[in-house]
Amino acid sequence: MSNGVYSALSGARARTQMLDVVGNNLANANTAGYKKDRLAFEALIDGARQRSLAKGVNFNRSSEGYTDMRQGTLEGTGNPLHVALDGPGFFKIEGQGGTFYTRQGNFGLDAEGFLVSGAGHRVLGDNGPIRLTIEDEVRIDENGRIWNGEAEAGRLAVVSVNDARTLEKRADGLFAPTADTIEAPLERPTLVQGRVEASNVNPLEEMTLLIEAHRSFESFTKVFKIYSDVNSKADELGSLG
Structure with missing residues (x-):
């Protein structure tokens, strides 16, 4: 299977986690004293290995979650x-x-x-x-x-x-x-x-992140489908040969 499929899968999974985190923040926007959560992302393969092993394709995941402890109003x-x-x-x-x-x-x-x-x-x-x-x-x-x-x-x-x-x-x-x-x-x-x-959640900021994560997720799923279709065609051509 192409490296691109795994890259699309890892990207889609990371954005799914982001959607969960942002959705929970929005649900608690009016909860007294609530502290919003954030996700940090990391590449699964370092730069040198990414160029040689993964052909430049980016594999990523959420490296850690953390809580933003800044004070609310x-x-x-x-x-x-x-x-x-x-x-x-x-x-x-x-x-x-x-x-x-x-x-x-x-x-x-x-x-x-x-x-x-x-x-x-x-x-x-x-x-x-x-x-x-x-x-x-x-x-x-x-x-x-x-x-x-x-x-x-x-x-x-x-x-x-x-x-x-x-x-x-x-x-x-x-x-x-x-x-x-x-x-x-x-x-x-x-x-x-x-x-x-009050909660330190900024609803406008969270909505922006939600839209960005949703669009990224859709993009990754489209890429995954394209790679899957290409791989299926390649398998068909291989069986004909």
């Missing part, structure tokens, strides 16, 4: 339990299987009065989960300290990590630490009450 909600991080850092969340990080600050209260994330996971303070009463006013200062009426109810645990690339992205806006993740308390966080960080 801060949007006002007026909800006193909502809080946004303006700058670096993560909130700590108590989830199934351990402790996780998130940038989502659209918090609420569960039936027992504990502060929880939008997905219902308990939000951690410096001394564990934070419990509040809705009867009293809730105030959160820029350092993460929470007052429930006149009483200080705790301080939100806000941390930094050595390298965000060591985190594993999970559902519900959570990031899981790995063996390479080093956590440290963020000494001077900047929190804003009554706001949430």
Whole structure:
């Protein structure tokens, strides 16, 4: 089979992965604190071998996926339990299987009065989960300290990590630490009450990428069909000879 067929197949597969990633980004364009994903592509054969072995035909695949951790805009909600991080850092969340990080600050209260994330996971303070009463006013200062009426109810645990690339992205806006993740308390966080960080997805940019990936996919499938037809004709001619 011609090298061109494999090149078309690898290109089509890579664009299919791109379509999945961009589609997921668009689906979460309005999800608080969501961080968009990206794919990087690489050639399967280096330049010298590509010229000699592959006759100049390009074989490529997605080399890795990564999450763009740039901050989204801060949007006002007026909800006193909502809080946004303006700058670096993560909130700590108590989830199934351990402790996780998130940038989502659209918090609420569960039936027992504990502060929880939008997905219902308990939000951690410096001394564990934070419990509040809705009867009293809730105030959160820029350092993460929470007052429930006149009483200080705790301080939100806000941390930094050595390298965000060591985190594993999970559902519900959570990031899981790995063996390479080093956590440290963020000494001077900047929190804003009554706001949430919006998704960092730019719908117009994602739509452009979606159209480009779709067109590239169609081009690769057309090339694949052409090579397949040529190979079929070559096989027919070979059998006649």
